[in-house]
Amino acid sequence: MLFYIIRRMISAIAVMAMVGAFIFLLVRFAPGDPAVIIAGPTATEAVVAGIRDQMGLNDPLAAQFMRWVQEIVSGNLGTSIFSGLPVSELIAQRLQPTISLSLLTALLSILVGVSFGVLAAWRAGGWADRFLIGFSAVGFSVPVFVIGYFLVYVFAIQTHWLPVQGYKPISQGMTAWLVHLILPTLTLSLAYIAFIARITRSSMLEVLSEDYMRTAAAKGASSYAMLFHHALKNAGVPILTAIGLSFAGLVGGVVLTETVFNIPGIGRLVVDAINGRDYPIIQSVLIIVSGLYVLINLMVDLAYTLIDPRIRY
Template identity: 45%
Template sequence: MLVVMLFVLTIVFLIVRITPGDPAAIMLGPDATATEIAALRTNLGLDAPLIKQYTLFLAQLARGDLGNSIFLHRPVTTALYERSEPTLFLTLFTMVIATAIAIPLGILAAYRRDSWIDRGVTTFAMLAASVPSFWLGLLLIQLFAAQLGWLPVAGYGGPDASFTTRLSHLLLPAMALGTGASAIILRSTRSSMLDVLNDQYVRTARSKGMSELRVVIRHALKNALIPIITVLGLTAAALISGAVVTETVFSLPGIGNLVVSAVMRRDYPVIQGALLVIAALYVLFNFCVDMLYLAVDPRVRYQ
């Protein structure tokens, strides 16, 4: 994990700095003189050699300091913390919707292999994977917000909004993201279940007179969980990093929206901090998935 994070922060540091454009000139505007731009670059440390900037960057990270936002005039950790709630709740709500759609349909498609149910579920998975989330989000806004008026169009509610109000604002973006995310989970569930449904222990369970529901859920699904858990973990990590467009469409004040603003303004500290936090969460999710293997399948522990 440490090696991966060191590699990631090095790549992020270099990419941010070799991207064309001068943040000092952007901050001061088109009327700034060369002297003013040079003074601001010196103040921000942007005129120092890359190796010195990198050393200072690593020293700040060792202290848990992601720097200060150039435009927000506050610590990056504070800005990320303030924007974390919408993104985390959106990820959680999306995973609930995606799992509720994908797991039952994947099990049903595998159990009814080569039937019209299997073909219908597979077609749905292909369509869900093909439809862009932002386009689906616009359709959902048009239907449920503009025409029916059941849900808010965008935003996250006021500062004193209740949890129920927050959820009502997250429902449409979660549906837009969850539909696409369910496709890969559904296909993984179907594939994993097909691998185990014809195994000997499943036939043995049936020969003992167990009900089909118990055979499928307790025996087949339990032994098919490792690939499914892997996909769930990767999907959750990808949602945190990939909900930028959806947050922009629905005007959610999350981390994705913050990153877009930081890129437009060339706010180096915010870009670096956000990418490092997202990468750390991605690595952490993968680590948690590996640990879940031990709880799901005791054979992993022996190996």
């Protein structure tokens, strides 16, 4: 087990090294020049060149990359080009809304998706199974922003039950915090509920058709024991994979959802930084998000070994 963990951690470090290089090159070769944006449209070429020298953008790419890697390893995420504030401070200011939305979405997606998938598999061909198939088709095909605008129209504009947009921190009250996150969470979680439920249903159907499940039923095992003690545990690897992919997919969904509902989170920070070509913010956020993605995959891989010990070898 220890050898398996070490091997997976080495692979994760190698992946992060390649991701870091890709992010650096992607940002550098993207259209636009931050020096031109800072100098303004009426600035001369000499002024722009001076700003580029001051920012170190005229240095060789290898020197810029090594300088950035040294700063990241030392915990220094750099300084925003436009605001002049430390990037770590800007990220910390936007962290709570994004974490709140992501955790609520993940919790709702797992609880509803797994439960719905188990029910649909247990009553295959019934109303729950047919509803899941239709719901999955809608969840997979309709974009996040379309779902968001529809929910806003129904529950905020027409009924006035929920606020249209914005975010309230937990310090202003749990109720206000939760009320402002209901619509964004529902918007973001529908696709992941559909995905997790479909994978759970397919995996459970495969396990329920095994001989040992018929043997358990012949011995008088209860429906609860058959579903959750025998079937769900043996169907756990594909379900864990679906949950891990859903967590990773939250990154892109959060950006769109925060934009639709005007939530001041990490997604909005990245969008503003991209529009302004603020390299330090873009690079820092992307490397953090990529690190979380790799960490989630590592945790999922380690969780596999708890469900199926054969994976260790």
